[in-house]
Amino acid sequence: MFTKTLLVYFIVYILSDFSYGQRDKKFFRTDYDYIETTKGFYKIHTSEQTWAGAKRVCALEGASLFYAENRAEANAVISWWKTVQPNVGWAFVGISDIITEGIFETIDGKLVSEVYNQWQRGEPNDLHGDEDCVHLKLSGDLNDYRCDGESYFICKKSLASLEWNDLCNMPQLGYTFSEDTGKCYKLHTTPLNWTEADTVCRTEQSHLAVINEKLEADYLANFTKSASRRRIKGDYLKGIFHAGFQKKLYEDWQTVRGTPISSDASLWWDNHLPTEDQHKQCGSMFYTGSLNIVNCATKSLFICEREVDTETLGEEEYYE
Ligand SMILES: *[C@@H]1O[C@H](CO)[C@@H](O)[C@H](O)[C@H]1NC(C)=O
Ligand SMILES: *[C@@H]1O[C@H](CO)[C@@H](O)[C@H](O)[C@H]1NC(C)=O
Numbered sequence: 013m014f015t016k017t018l019l020v021y022f023i024v025y026i027l028s029d030f031s032y033g034q035r036d037k038k039f040f041r042t043d044y045d046y047i048e049t050t051k052g053f054y055k056i057h058t059s060e061q062t063w064a065g066a067k068r069v070c071a072l073e074g075a076s077l078f079y080a081e082n083r084a085e086a087n088a089v090i091s092w093w094k095t096v097q098p099n100v101g102w103a104f105v106g107i108s109d110i111i112t113e114g115i116f117e118t119i120d121g122k123l124v125s126e127v128y129n130q131w132q133r134g135e136p137n138d139l140h141g142d143e144d145c146v147h148l149k150l151s152g153d154l155n156d157y158r159c160d161g162e163s164y165f166i167c168k169k170s171l172a173s174l175e176w177n178d179l180c181n182m183p184q185l186g187y188t189f190s191e192d193t194g195k196c197y198k199l200h201t202t203p204l205n206w207t208e209a210d211t212v213c214r215t216e217q218s219h220l221a222v223i224n225e226k227l228e229a230d231y232l233a234n235f236t237k238s239a240s241r242r243r244i245k246g247d248y249l250k251g252i253f254h255a256g257f258q259k260k261l262y263e264d265w266q267t268v269r270g271t272p273i274s275s276d277a278s279l280w281w282d283n284h285l286p287t288e289d290q291h292k293q294c295g296s297m298f299y300t301g302s303l304n305i306v307n308c309a310t311k312s313l314f315i316c317e318r319e320v321d322t323e324t325l326g327e328e329e330y331y332e
């Protein structure tokens with residue numbers, strides 16, 4: 013027993029050294045479960061979204077809105093669902109007849125007749141002429157439902173489609189490792205307000221960039237240079253990038269990691285630490301790298317940051 017445990021540890025050690033983040037680890041994200049029989053990772057979201065919102069959240073997570081390819085996958089997912097979220101009765105799946113009424117298609121353009129399609133009796137009924145998005149019920153039946161209704165939903169990532177950003181130890185390939193800071197960054201070029209930007213970074217398992225040293229500010233000023241020059245069109249505040257600090261009600265300025273902001277005045281625009289201003293409660297970085305504060309409703313580009321987590325996850329797979 014003792015030697016067996018040692019052996020397992022040894023194997024895990026070897027594997028984490030040599031197949032760090034590889035597909036054979038069967039690891040995608042800590043919030044997804046892997047089902048061996050379907051070779052896929054799944055997550056049931058229990059915060060409700062419209063169908064379009066659900067599709068977007070899955071995409072931000074690096075996955076896509078789930079639909080079952082066949083009955084075997086439907087059965088496997090439903091039995092997993094019964095163990096993890098038995099109180100969730102139905103969830104949006106990636107099938108709709110938004111494009112042509114009555115022609116249900118998957119989000120990647122397959123006809124519903126080519127995939128799992130067990131409709132509930134009497135469905136799809138396009139109730140009130142207003143049901144174009146599909147729910148999978150825990151019973152295994154499909155039903156068409158309003159796209160703007162909010163529901164739980166299931167995201168899926170197939171093992172075959174899993175790619176890995178080795179330097180950043182994450183599935184998102186859009187993150188760049190910086191040798192200067194030892195962290196990974198992604199510049200988002202779709203302008204959003206601070207709150208939305210914060211959510212987008214978290215969904216990607218990162219956070220808005222926390223800048224508390226000159227080296228990092230300099231690196232990021234250079235990192236964002238191309239975007240500053242490219243003049244991305246749209247109605248947003250140019251020349252700044254949302255960054256990871258804010259002033260919450262009754263609290264001091266702090267980073268999104270809950271730590272104090274840097275008190276080194278030379279990091280701040282005009283050598284001023286942020287002050288009380290009820291209209292400016294969110295953090296940003298000026299294109300030169302100096303820190304600044306803005307109204308949280310301001311739309312701008314933003315930088316997500318990820319600390320590289322070298323503790324590889326998903327090792328429990330090997331204990332079976
Ligand atoms: C600035 O960024 C470019 C490309 O991203 C890189 O090649 C260059 O070395 C960087 N310069 C500095 C001073 O970091
Ligand atoms: C940010 O945008 C979202 C969606 O448009 C909106 O609901 C939210 O109130 C905005 N937040 C701020 C602080 O303006």
Ligand SMILES: [Ca+2]
Binds near residue numbers: 113114
């Ligand atoms: Ca319809």
Ligand SMILES: [Ca+2]
Binds near residue numbers: 136139157
């Ligand atoms: Ca219906």
